[in-house]
Amino acid sequence: MTRLAPQPYELIDRSIAVTFLFDGKPVTAFGGDTIGSALYASGRRVFSRSFKYHRPRGLMCCSGHCANCQMTVDGEPSIRVCVTPVREGAVVKGQNFVGSLDRDLMQVTDKLGGPFTPPGFYYKTFIRPRRLWPLYEKVLRGAAGLGRLDPRGTPRPRIDVEHRHADVLVVGGGEAGLRTATDAASAGRHVILVEEGPEVGGALLADPDGHLRAAELKRRALAAGVELLAPAIAIGLFEYGFVPVACENRLVRIRAEAVVVATGIVEQPLVFPGNDLVGVMLPDGVRRLVNRFSIKPAERAFVLTADDRGLAAAADLERAGVELVGLLDLREGQPPNIEARGHKGRVEAVSVNGKLTRTDLVVMSGSPQPNYKLLAQAGARVEYDETRGIFIPTDLPASVTAVGGAAGEVGEPAVTTPVLGYTGEKSFICFCEDQTAKDLKYAIAEGFDSIELSKRYTTVTMGPCQGRLCHVNSIRVYARATGLDENAIGTTTARPPHTPITLGLLAGHPEEPVKRTSLHNAHEALGARMMWTGAWKRPHSYGADAGAEARQVHRAVGLIDVSTLGKLLVTGPEAGAFLDRVYPNRFSDLKAGRVRYGVLTGDAGRIMDDGTVARLDDETFYVTTTSTGADAVYQWFTWWNAVWQLDARFTQLTGAIAAINAAGPKARELMERVSADDFSNEGLRYLDARQVRVAGVPALALRIGFVGELGYELHFPSPHGDHVWETLLEQGRELDVAPFGLEPQRILRLEKGHVIVGQDTDSESNLHEAAMPWLVKNEKEFEWVGKWATQAAADRGLRWMLVGFESPSGAIPVEGGQVVIDGVSSGRVTSVRRSEELGKVIGLAIVPHALAVDGGRFDVQVNGKAVPMRVHLGPFFDPAGERLKA
Amino acid sequence: MWNIADMSLLVTCPNCGPREVEELRCAGESTKRPAAAAPSQRELNEYVYFRDNVWGVQREWWFCRVCEEWFLAERHTYTNEVVRTWHPGPADSPGGRDGSEAASQQEGAQVL
Structure with missing residues (x-):
């Protein structure tokens, strides 16, 4: 067993047993374990296969920063199990391998592919013959990846969107965040604190008794009235204090007067050959295993450190009974040549200047960097501090502040350039995307000498960790290769989201709103x-x-x-005058108890809606609109009257x-x-x-x-x-x-030749060319909306006309079918139906104006053949309207 | 400068106070309807089709879906900062909005 005897401050509850399935076999954990800690305690060391080379990878950060522990949990791929609490009965599976996690057949790409797979290799290697690219692509996509969605689908959780407002939003529940939140809440402000892990405490949680201090800070924060959301991931920071937060199955859209970013620090890896082997870990990762979960992580350990964090890890390891076989403080003397050697992907030994020491755990501490990503995305500038070797966010946006590690409080590392073996093979910069220092040099040599270009070419920083572990080291490699300093190289644009989130969270409810009538x-x-x-x-x-x-x-x-017809009541002494202004025809002279048809146009002369207007009494008009136009017409009317301020009121009655x-x-x-x-x-x-x-x-x-x-x-x-x-x-x-x-x-x-606005009219239709000139009443005293453009259309000469037509052959063209005259496309069919009553195929079409005469002929494409049609002006059925008036 | 995401805009309705942008509808730059009885084709085109499209503060129309009233706003087109909002007076005009935008909201079948 790798569990230690009970520790005074451990977080696990040994009285509770939780069992979950890993690759079909039961694994027993304690209460308080994460899936990652339980698997580690059960002896598992290989947690994932890398993106490109399928190299075995194990726990590295134990903090949810890196992508090394991504697994599929209950059908959801790419879950970081190191921060996912154990759940009874959870089904956990490895991902991105052929065979098994321990024996991945795809690992051949690492053995053979290394020299053949520089950045962009697939663009260079797989371009000929061109027609085979779809096949290549299929193979490549299958070979590289991050887990799969179950094609049969897993039960999709219900996702809700919630809007929240706060005086202060604190992002990050470490010591600095908790203290700031408590102070603000004590001053009477409404404070929300979001923490991406399942519990607050941040870096404290790596210390032996840290969680007790974290619990005390949490108690004080809650007592002060701080509202705590965890696990809750701030997806981005936008203007006016807008922060969308992924809170399990809720997207909480928080709007805050002030935003405090307390996202802490990210420990950085060292760059040396073999730095990705299973068993090479960051100090806080090791400390969390020992101090929180009472796990003895290895028998022997070698510590490589550029700061005190490695020393703290060394002390914890010794206390846990791990034999410390080597401790190399990079602050002392010239950086040596370091290489980690492994067997079957697991670290076996460390070589320092050629001297080999056997070990099964390597702690590497490249000194931490402020976790400034959220601030950078929000628009802050990031500056390199040469004396401390860190990137510090400056020029923060209005109402945004940074505290703690994110603001640059990271201690004083003595080694400011902890890049070591940047020339070596398999010195990984980007663990997510399998990019080595050599790959970056290669890209620079190929001419990708700007960091933004290189990012796109090599995909460094574009993996699931979103640059947390590779951004700074890639800039340092660039600085060495180009001779420029870090500030001149600059950083790449930070974009949301900072942590992968599910698409479902952004998509929200799958439901489509539907309106139903009372019938x-x-x-x-x-x-x-x-x-x-x-x-x-x-x-x-x-x-x-x-x-x-x-x-x-x-x-x-x-x-x-x-x-479904839109129904508006327009009332008031000037209701008639208002309608005269928005319709081409007149309504002020409509007698009470009568109805008149009306068409609405915009000032561009285009037809936007139609309907009937009934005058109920002197000051009351009942207006109907098209079924889809109810809201648009209401807004249209109120918009114009917001300016005219006529004594008229508008009441939406559609639903009533x-x-x-x-x-x-x-x-x-x-x-x-x-x-x-x-x-x-x-x-x-x-x-x-x-x-x-x-x-x-x-x-x-x-x-x-x-x-x-x-x-x-x-x-x-x-x-x-x-x-x-x-x-x-x-x-x-x-x-x-x-x-x-x-x-x-x-x-x-259609038998009556009635025009359906939107079906038989389009964005070019005006009253004249839609065959409704009789509606235009230009003698009105006011310049009605659309008058000038409608007049201009008449003045320039009509080009098109909406006409009725019959299909003498009985062939039925499709709606939208091309009108063809002398082989040239000249209009289109807008409506067509077969009328049983008339025994004919009839329709409406937009045709050249010259054709708009009774008996005019034109062709329409039907199934690829030109079929003749005959123009019919006026209604097809009951042209005199006798049946209407009977 | 902020990275812009339209979704995050906050606008103050003169009636309802600060609201999330999806509770409102932006109807674009305000324009001036020609005063002349018969504007020239050029004047008409300017009014109907042309917009200033400024980088900076522009005056625009907003509709509040909560109180269902129109108001005017001065908003910076890049930073999304809303300088002021107010209900219009007779000097303002909905301008050359034609039905095309209203019509474009009517997706789906157009059946009376």
Whole structure:
């Protein structure tokens, strides 16, 4: 066993046993263990395979900084197990190997590939023959990687987004962060502290009794009112104190008046051949194993250090009964030639100037660097302090401060350039991406002599550790190779996120918002096939035959749910004057109780929406819009009136009002069965609007020609939706009443040549070219919105025209199909349907203006062949509108 | 300078106070609608199609989805600093916004 006898300050609870599965075999841990510490205690040393060479890698930092311990936990890949608490029954697997973690067949790339795999080798080696690249790519992608997602999918956790506000946000729960948070909270400020590990304490947690001090600091912080989030990873730091935080299955978007960055330090590796072997560790990693988890990490240890941290690790190791076979303090004398040698990827010996010492653990301490990444990403400058050999963040953004290690309080390292064997083979700079000092030199020799270019070429700093362990060493290698100093080389741009996070966290809920009318359940009960229209779900049709559904409307009476129409109330003494300004036509002269069609244009003259306007009384207009335009029109109206400040008010009624259109020759008879009001042709004329009672419910009845038959559009409070719908169906049974969906409605409206804004118009459509010049009333006193551009379109001469057409051959072109004239694309089909009623294929198309004459001919591409079409001006069905007015 | 991420903008609605940007809609630079009864084609084009697109403080329209009112803001286009916000007076104009932007919000089928 590698566990020590119980230690006075250990963090594990030996009375609790937790069992999880590693590669199918049970591993028993104590309470307080991490998956990483439990695996180490069970004797495991190889934790992962490296990205490119598949070299065995073991625990190095034990702090969640490096990528050496990434495993797949419960189906989620690339989890750093050194900071992941054990969970009963968790299923843990190694990743990125062929075979097993201990015997990875892909390791051949390390044995053979070394000389052949310099940076960018795949661009150089695999370019010919070109057509084989897809194959090469497949092989390369399989060979390098970071675990796999289970294709069958693991249960996806629900992810929520939460918004929080705070006076002060402290990022980092080490000693400096806890103290700052406590002080601010004691001063009465609302403080949130986020810590990326499962518990606060930071560097204290490596000390023998550190967690007791951490617990005391935590107790004080909580007593002062600090709100603690852990584990919680600050993804980035943006302007105005905005910090999105990954908090397990929540994305907490915190907005703080002041942000304090207390992210501490990152211990740096030394650069020497074999510095990536299993058993080469950073001092705090070793100390955490000994002091927190009571593990004897090895039998023999060799310590290489540039600062006191290595000495502290040496003391802890000796106390744990590890034989210290060597201690090399790099602050004393000339840096020697150091090399770690291994067998099967595990360290066996250290060679110092040729003198070999056998050991199974090497502690390397290259002295720490401030963990300034969050500050750099937020816009701070990073400057190299030559005397101390560290990069220090300066010029912090407004309202951002740094404390503790992140601010540069890292002690005083005596060796400012702890790069050693930078010429040697397998002296790793970037452990995540398998890049050595030699690779960097190679890149520089190839001309990638700026650090930003080199980063992209070699991918140093682009792996999961995001440069924590390689950024500084890569700059130092650059400095040596180019003869420039560190400040001249500069640092690479830091970008969020600093720690890998799941895409699901950014994607949030997979749900799509849907709007349903009050009749939704009734439609489903009738077997309607529902379809999306914007955010709404609406019935496409109720049976398999939409054509028959349309004919039913011509023959008897049909009902369609038009509750999705936008509905606005415009009221006030100047409501009519307002509408005169936003519509091309006039509404101030509309008589109370009458309805008029209107189209909205912008000042560019383009058509944006259409609908009906009913005047209810002198100061009240009821405006309907397209189903998808309700919000846009509301904003459009209020926008203009924000400036004009006419005495008019706007009320959005879309959700409050349900609407049903009853249309067909028997529509009047149906109305008379459900209402005592006068629905006669004299009592309610075409384009009349009247308050009525239908099925006992107060309703506004608009007599309009929605689908080309005698029709009544009933608008009434939404809660009565089901009642009115059911009553109409029931009372109309003898009249053969039937519901109809959007698809039959498209056919019916097309038979009348009705334009659907957005379907038959596009961003170039103006009133003239959409064949609606009759709407333009330029004699109005105000320069209505769109007037000038509409006039300009008429003045320049019309180029296009929206026309109806028939397909004499019966071939049905696709909507969007090209209009072809003399072999040249000249317009497009916007709508097309087969009308059973007319026995014809009919449609609308945008064609050159010259063709807009009855009987004009043009071709449309149908299945690659030019098929002739014939222009038809005016409605296809009931051109005189007799049925509407009957 | 800050690295810019639009998502992090905070804007003060004159009614509702500081709000996250997704609670508001930015409708772009404010412009001046020609006063003339019949502007020249050039004046019309300037108003409808051209924007200053400044690096610096610009005046723009915002719609608050909370109180459903429009207001004007002066915002630095690079730093996202919002200098001031206020409700418009008769001197301001929604300008050459045509329906294209409103229409572009109407994704999906366009069925009446």
